[in-house]
Amino acid sequence: MKNQNLSTLIEYAYRHVKYYHELFNKIGIDASLIQSSEDLIKIPILKKDTIQEQMTDFISDEYQKFPKNENVVIKRTSGSTGKYLKIYWDYKDDIKSLMPLWTLRSRLYGIDPKMKWCSFYSTRYEGNKIKPLLPKEVALNGRYMGFSKIGLTYKKIEDNYRDILEFNPDWLLLQPSIAYLMSQIVKEHNLPVPSNLKYIEMSGEYLFDNYKKQIEETFDVYTANQYGCNEANEIAYEFKCRNMHVIENNVIVEVLKDGKPVINEEGDIYVTSLKNFAMPFIRYQTGDRGILITDHNCSCKNKAPILKVNSGRSSDFLLLENGEKMNSYVLANIVEYTNENMSSAIKQFQITQTDINKFNVNLVVKSSYSGWKNAISECFLDNIQEEELKNAKWNFIFSDEICPDKNTGKFKYFINELI
Numbered sequence: 416m417k418n419q420n421l422s423t424l425i426e427y428a429y430r431h432v433k434y435y436h437e438l439f440n441k442i443g444i445d446a447s448l449i450q451s452s453e454d455l456i457k458i459p460i461l462k463k464d465t466i467q468e469q470m471t472d473f474i475s476d477e478y479q480k481f482p483k484n485e486n487v488v489i490k491r492t493s494g495s496t497g498k499y500l501k502i503y504w505d506y507k508d509d510i511k512s513l514m515p516l517w518t519l520r521s522r523l524y525g526i527d528p529k530m531k532w533c534s535f536y537s538t539r540y541e542g543n544k545i546k547p548l549l550p551k552e553v554a555l556n557g558r559y560m561g562f563s564k565i566g567l568t569y570k571k572i573e574d575n576y577r578d579i580l581e582f583n584p585d586w587l588l589l590q591p592s593i594a595y596l597m598s599q600i601v602k603e604h605n606l607p608v609p610s611n612l613k614y615i616e617m618s619g620e621y622l623f624d625n626y627k628k629q630i631e632e633t634f635d636v637y638t639a640n641q642y643g644c645n646e647a648n649e650i651a652y653e654f655k656c657r658n659m660h661v662i663e664n665n666v667i668v669e670v671l672k673d674g675k676p677v678i679n680e681e682g683d684i685y686v687t688s689l690k691n692f693a694m695p696f697i698r699y700q701t702g703d704r705g706i707l708i709t710d711h712n713c714s715c716k717n718k719a720p721i722l723k724v725n726s727g728r729s730s731d732f733l734l735l736e737n738g739e740k741m742n743s744y745v746l747a748n749i750v751e752y753t754n755e756n757m758s759s760a761i762k763q764f765q766i767t768q769t770d771i772n773k774f775n776v777n778l779v780v781k782s783s784y785s786g787w788k789n790a791i792s793e794c795f796l797d798n799i800q801e802e803e804l805k806n807a808k809w810n811f812i813f814s815d816e817i818c819p820d821k822n823t824g825k826f827k828y829f830i831n832e833l834i
């Protein structure tokens with residue numbers, strides 16, 4: 416089926432973007448023949464490294480000169496992979512690509528752009544200039560209150576939460592680990608929840624089922640997961656069916672395994688932005704792993720593909736004795752299974768590979784399970800299915816809390832000290 420947005424983007428990229436012009440000429444691609452998502456396979460995939468090496472070749476010639484250069488907004492990648500990238504957008508395209516998400520927020524959860532909201536930030540920009548990082552900031556004519564996520568501790572999150580209570584927002588945009596810690600704080604100190612709060616949106620990290628459950632119970636609101644990146648903006652959004660559906664008028668998503676598109680199978684997630692003309696991203700590797708389901712009869716009636724994003728960037732691997740790498744998702748799985756067997760006793764976890772066959776397992780367990788530490792450790796070991804991991808040495812540590820990284824504000828459930 417012809418996708419007009421895709422045709423327009425591909426033809427534009429060929430005419431105005433040096434990298435694509437040269438690539439299509441070199442391998443003999445006729446831009447006018449790329450008309451549907453099935454045709455995309457003719458175009459080679461794109462990795463962040465390639466862009467980093469020749470960044471200006473990826474920016475449309477129109478946006479490198481007057482008048483369109485005046486429309487440019489520059490975004491930065493979050494840096495979770497440690498690979499810095501500047502991303503150019505025409506501010507009008509940027510707004511257009513955010514529209515589908517706003518339509519969905521409004522239709523599904525009753526949230527509109529005029530409402531008050533809060534989030535946590537790592538870097539702040541004014542126009543295209545970097546701003547000093549304030550611990551707290553009110554913006555958008557008093558409709559927004561934000562907090563720095565650098566150097567977050569349990570105590571700071573508690574202070575931020577008290578500010579949020581006073582601000583009384585309609586909704587929150589949080590990364591799951593922060594939302595989860597907040598729900599812990601509310602329960603522990605018996606704090607109220609903001610009376611206007613209707614909805615919590617989560618992004619930036621994998622959301623574990625038990626986190627989601629506790630957050631929804633504590634705040635008594637709907638939560639929805641959102642998956643996106645600055646290169647393409649919103650990619651997928653959770654509907655009331657609890658599945659994330661691809662936002663089809665914004666992006667085309669492919670999941671590739673060994674270089675081939677797969678359906679219902681885990682692979683690397685690639686995205687093609689249909690809205691970014693200043694810097695087109697075509698078949699761009701997001702660095703996340705997931706499963707795409709196209710043939711479904713979802714209860715929400717949305718026909719768009721379902722995208723399941725798995726935890727962990729593709730760089731988060733366990734290093735095995737035989738030199739092979741294993742996706743750290745396996746660890747999240749062990750914890751989920753342990754929780755199934757132990758009434759969700761594990762509230763939070765962080766696993767560190769300290770050496771070949773050596774892992775530290777840091778667990779935060781429910782206070783009612785503090786006498787069950789040995790049983791929980793044994794249950795964890797019983798749930799290890801992989802032969803390669805069964806002989807490893809697992810050192811269990813029990814903590815009261817695990818905070819996001821003090822430097823990046825990101826929460827990592829797996830750390831590999833060998834890489």
Ligand SMILES: [Zn+2]
Nearest residue numbers: 654656713715
């Ligand atoms: Zn659905």
